[in-house]
Amino acid sequence: MQSKKKTAGAKQTKLSTEQKIIAAAKRVFTIKGYSATRTRDIATEAGINLALLNYYFRSKEKLFELIMFESASRFFLSIKSILNDPSTDLQTKMELLAGHYTDLLIQEPNFPIFILSEIQANPQRLIRELEAIQQLPQSVFMAQLKKELKKNNNKLHPMHFVINLMSLMVFPYVVKPMMMRMFTRDENHFTTLMMERKNYIPIWMNGVLSHSEVKPKKAKKHAQMV
Amino acid sequence: MQSKKKTAGAKQTKLSTEQKIIAAAKRVFTIKGYSATRTRDIATEAGINLALLNYYFRSKEKLFELIMFESASRFFLSIKSILNDPSTDLQTKMELLAGHYTDLLIQEPNFPIFILSEIQANPQRLIRELEAIQQLPQSVFMAQLKKELKKNNNKLHPMHFVINLMSLMVFPYVVKPMMMRMFTRDENHFTTLMMERKNYIPIWMNGVLSHSEVKPKKAKKHAQMV
DNA sequence: AAATATTTTAATCATTTGATTAATTTTTAA
DNA sequence: TTAAAAATTAATCAAATGATTAAAATATTT
Structure with a gap:
């Protein structure tokens, strides 16, 4: 029709x-x-x-699937080219990813919860359809990550690195209302802080990579280290 | 019947x-x-x-409010004593927080999305009622954090630290289905990995605190860092 | 035991909600 | 211009859903 x-x-x-x-x-x-x-x-x-x-x-459901798939593609599929580019090193990939998600999520801060709620409600459907997720383990990115960890003699499971990187990029928008309540009521200020993270995140992630057990300067009186 | x-x-x-x-x-x-x-x-x-x-x-709504408030209290209020203990340093507080949330969220992995969805749906109500959130800026924890940043000559806005700490503790459970699809199908293995984070998170956060711009070992060609 | 209060049940109500229909208007094609 | 096709509208349907009611069952008190 x-x-x-x-x-x-x-x-x-x-x-x-x-x-x-x-x-x-x-x-x-x-x-x-x-x-x-x-x-x-x-x-x-x-x-x-x-x-x-x-x-x-x-139907409502058909309309929702259309939008969800489009959203999820924009969220996941768009980084495929970054993750599989053999000509960039891990460091560069982190910088590109941080930049990409910062720009995307400043425009669409509700994206993360929208997609994560769908995964919660329907764990298999979205993940099944998103090849980007399935292909990540075989990506250039993962190979470079494992190599770097090995080079640094870092026993860290790669999942920790992937989780941390995603966390630092995505989570701020998930807790945006809370953070704005606590630290700033100014939308522009929040955006500025998010922009800062473009540079910070790769630096922080280097700490995760390098396995530098930075101890606090002050001698601490630890009690419950398992 | x-x-x-x-x-x-x-x-x-x-x-x-x-x-x-x-x-x-x-x-x-x-x-x-x-x-x-x-x-x-x-x-x-x-x-x-x-x-x-x-x-x-x-009503359904009354029942929901009861449960949501109980859940949110368990999630936020429970850490008030940790955050305001003057007898522990920042390092210890991070260890206690990481331990607390790991134990809690291994038992209740759906907690984060449940609470975050409510905040999304009703941003003011929950945050308004949760004094723990409002009091965080005036907590001992925040004072110690600011002092530590100053000592390290780290210009980082405290919000970044709070976001990062929460991210590393909470986000893994938000993306659990995705991570398990990518890295392990074994529930026990996932739990083991989460337990590891008890020790890792304070170490990673020390990197955030110390402002150590850990450069990759391999010399980078382009330097876009300020 | 009898009387009273509390808890539980089946049936039903009143809205809400996703979807459809048939009529009407607008656009396109002949 | 005119006929067919497409788009739009108001009205309505059927199922789902939160809530209520009155009666029955159970527990408590006297």
């Missing part, structure tokens, strides 16, 4: 109904999640009649 | 109806979230009549 839309010139003088629905659904789903989202919310947000949602996308 | 027979299973006939409902609701809410949870799910899980849920807790 759907017709081809006329490719209207350069700028979008007017969004097509389909585009309006997708844009609205993206906003609402991302903020409220799948279950809390009502198709009527989306219709209102898009300024269209409720029936058009089903007319164009069959 | 259903008498209070001992239906072979985890349900204890010892538990009161109220306790059974709370336990069941905790399980279901934690896994599925508020909106996706049906009161009938909880009733079935608890092995009780649907009406009893409203009889004891008035």
